[in-house]
Amino acid sequence: MKGIVFTGLLDMVEEQYGYELVDELLTENDLPSGGIYTTIGTYDHAEMVTLVRALQQKTGIPIPDLLRVYGHYTFRSFSRSYRMFIDQATSAFELLNSVQHYIHVEVRKLYPDAELPQFIIDKLTDKTMIMRYESERKMADFAYGMIEGCLDHFQEKATISMADLSGDGSRVEFTIQKE
Ligand code: HEM
Structure with missing residues (x-):
């Protein structure tokens, strides 16, 4: 999955909840990329699943809504x-x-x-x-x-x-x- 999809998600989280939550998502989860995404890079789709699941746990918002x-x-x-x-x-x-x-x-x-x-x-x-x-x-x-x-x-x-x-x-x- 392209980095632009990841950076977009993190931008949205930052805009809506602040950078602190972005930091928590990136440091508290096992992300093979280390949570460093560039827009043109390619990362495992599983990392997106991990991030969205973690976001659901943090915000209480169901995954389909997120x-x-x-x-x-x-x-x-x-x-x-x-x-x-x-x-x-x-x-x-x-x-x-x-x-x-x-x-x-x-x-x-x-x-x-x-x-x-x-x-x-x-x-x-x-x-x-x-x-x-x-x-x-x-x-x-x-x-x-x-x-x-x-x-x-x-x-x-x-x-x-x-x-x-x-x-x-x-x-x-x-x-x-x-x-
Ligand atoms: C300017 C318009 C659009 C651009 C530039 C664009 C670009 C992209 C890019 C870069 C990805 C990521 C590919 C990857 O991660 O490897 C993507 C995925 C995706 N795009 Fe588009 N897209 C556009 C419009 C749309 C529209 C209108 C829809 C919905 C009807 C759509 C549905 C999707 C979906 C669902 C994915 C996720 C990958 C998947 O489900 O397999 N896109 N798109």
Whole structure:
């Protein structure tokens, strides 16, 4: 998993809870990297799981909620640092529809070792989008937050529902219904 995902998480924790909690997360957990992340470095996904579990214990916030808020935060931060990818779209559906065949393709050019999910669009009309998420990393809640962040960015309102097709979080269907 790319360092940018780790530094983003730690930035969010610092912003919301202060540096002390970041320090505790990094020193109280067994992190093979030593807790030193650079944005372009690559680290074991297991370290992300360790950090999110520890954060859940410290804050009492359930892991799915933490991942969702983190996804939302990440979209906002990506919309600043990767504006060129966001600006090519004029609506949330257009952007979400471009993640698999454009945005994440460009991400892979920048970071050849990125571990990216698959997104399959099963239905797309003016009002409804059905998008399937597939990844061994089981970060659908993070994807949920990214979708929320994307809707906010375009100032659009929609209801998002989520169905776990695999039972273990590796294949999840999102239905995004605009008002
Ligand atoms: C400017 C837009 C975007 C950029 C620059 C971007 C970039 C990235 C990067 C760098 C990673 C980390 C890869 C790794 O750790 O090896 C990632 C992972 C991920 N991205 Fe994107 N992304 C964007 C938009 C989106 C959107 C809109 C969604 C949701 C619909 C999304 C869903 C995910 C998920 C769920 C992961 C976690 C990895 C996994 O689940 O397997 N991304 N993305």
